Amino acid sequence: MTLMVSVSGVRGIVGDSLNPDVIGRWVRALAAILPPGPVVIGRDSRTTGEALSAAATAFFVASGRDVHDVGLVPTPTVQLAVELWHAAGGIILSASHNPGQWNALKFVDHGGSFLSPERFQELVAAHEQNSSPWSEARGYGGMQRRHEEALDAHCAAVLQGLDVARIREAKLKVALECGHGAGGTLLPRVAAELGVDLHVRHEEPNGQLLPNPEPTLGTLTKISEEIGPGYAFLAMTDPDADRCGFAIPGTEFLGEEWTLPLVVAHRLSQAKGPVVTNLSTSTRLDVTAERHGVSLHRTPVGEAHVVAGLRELGGLIGGEGNGGVIDPRVHLGRDAAVALAVLCEAEATQVGGLRGLAASFPTRIMVKEKLPISENEGKGWEGPLESKLGPAEDRRDGLRWSFPDGFLHVRASNTEPIVRVVAEAETESVARDRIMGARDALENS
Incomplete structure (x- = not known):
């Protein structure tokens, strides 16, 4: 399996395309482009994370950098630590939703956000040159462990700006699926601070990830059936806890695509x-933006692109439809703890709670499909699609067509060797027809 290199990070199968030699070269490249100062390293719960994190630490230290090791924490905890501690940058060992045999390096710039596309190209150039000098013995950096300090700071940041008193008064009962990922280190403590009666599943972050670790519609449906009614809502994190799926058990309001529209509607x-x-997120956001008289801006898929848009526009709120909420009040990064906390505030303060808020949206059904694609096919699929479906309206990230009740978006994944096909419509049959049209064009090209 070839190493996957994109603005989303460097991903591979451990022992195959991802090994300590590969990690060392990328770490030295990052050390070369970051400003002076210490770096922060953290990891998710994957069983390979501790060893690979130790390798990354060693290469940073040998490059003359001091390292703040925050250990096993959510991805956004590392980002926030970089910002709050005025670090030069950082690395997160996490392959997010990929299966357990995968791991990855995610690169954090000074300020706490992932590298922008432009900064990522600087990193790639430094990696190709591979000329970063090693430090002399007296110039080696040191290492300091700051696990609890990082989690405490993150929890405090999430709580600021919330109506904590109202949430506590509501005495909410919430279910949370951590999937043995990094979210178990933070989200239960956030819920405790909010006075939430939390039923947690698979809290221990032991790396034994669920067979389907993404907070997708199918997984959330299954968990909702298992836990039954009696909860204000169900939340589910992905392995590194930057995404949060949502469901109200026993209703049609479930799926990762509900999280961001509900949070945005509440904030507005x-x-x-x-x-x-981003371009793949539900048009429910168009509806709520229009209702509140504000502008909605779409970017290519990827946290770095959305963050760049929020910075440029001074955005109030943003994120991605996969459950990734970005609240600039806390930090410029997707954060499952933020999503959980704001959903609790909405349930406690909105008339009718989250159920009433969800019911105010028009019906939108989204269907997603993954089509495997080889490296040779990776660049040749756009022409056949436009030949069959007509010219795309947006070509910034694959191809996207808009419709009165939704859209069709086809793009190559940054994190897997696949093409992602996403369709939204008022009915499932129409959404599937849009998927089928794209699939036929791809398979017959």
């Missing part, structure tokens, strides 16, 4: 400002 009821999301 409190304040006004631009909303930023």
Whole structure:
């Protein structure tokens, strides 16, 4: 399996395309482009994470950098630590939703956000040159462990700005699926601070990930059936806890695509400002932005692109439809703990709670499909699609067509050797027809 290199990070199968030699070269490249100062390293719960994190630490130290090791924590905890501790940058060992045999390096710039596309190209150039000098013995950096300090700081940041008193008064009962991922280190403590009666599944972050670790519609449906009614809502994190799926058990309001629209609708009821999301996110956001008289801006898929849009526009709220909420009040990065906390506030303060808020949206059904694609096929699929479906309206990230009730978006994944096909419509049959049209064009090209 070839190493996957994109603005989303460097991903591979451990022992195959990803090994300590590969990690060392990328770490030295990052050390070369970051400003002076210490770096932060953290990891998710994958069983390979501790060893690979130790390798990354060694290469940073040998490059003359001091390392703050925050250990097993959510991805956004590392990002926030870089920002709060004024570090030069950092690395997160996490392959997010990929299966357990995978791992990855995610690169954090000074300021706490992932590398922008432009900064990532600087990193790639430094990696190709492979000329970063080793430090002399007296110039070696040191290492300091700051696990609890990082989690405490993250929890405090999430709580600021929330109506904690109202949430505590509501005495919410919430279910949370951590999937043995990094979310178990933080989200239960956030819920405890909010006075939430939390039923946690698979809390221990032991790396024994669920067979389907993504908070997708299918997984959330299955968990909702298992836990039954009696909860205000169900939340589910992915392995590194930057995404949060949502469900109200026993209703049609479930799926990762519900999280961001509900959070955005709640925030726009409190304040006004631009909303930023990606090209694959539900048009429910268009609806709520129009209702509140604010602008909605779409970017290519990827946290770095959405963050760049939020920075440029001074956005109020943003994120991605896979359950990734970005609240600039906390930090510019997707954060499952933020999503959980804001959903609790919405349940406690909105008329009718989250159920009433969800019911106010028009019906939108989204269907997603993954089509395997070889490296040779990776660049040749766009022409056949446009020949069959007509010219795309947006070509910034694959091809996207808009419709009155939704869209069709086809793009090559940054994290897997696949093409992602996403369709939304008022009915499932129409959404599947759109998927089928794209699939036929791809398979017959």
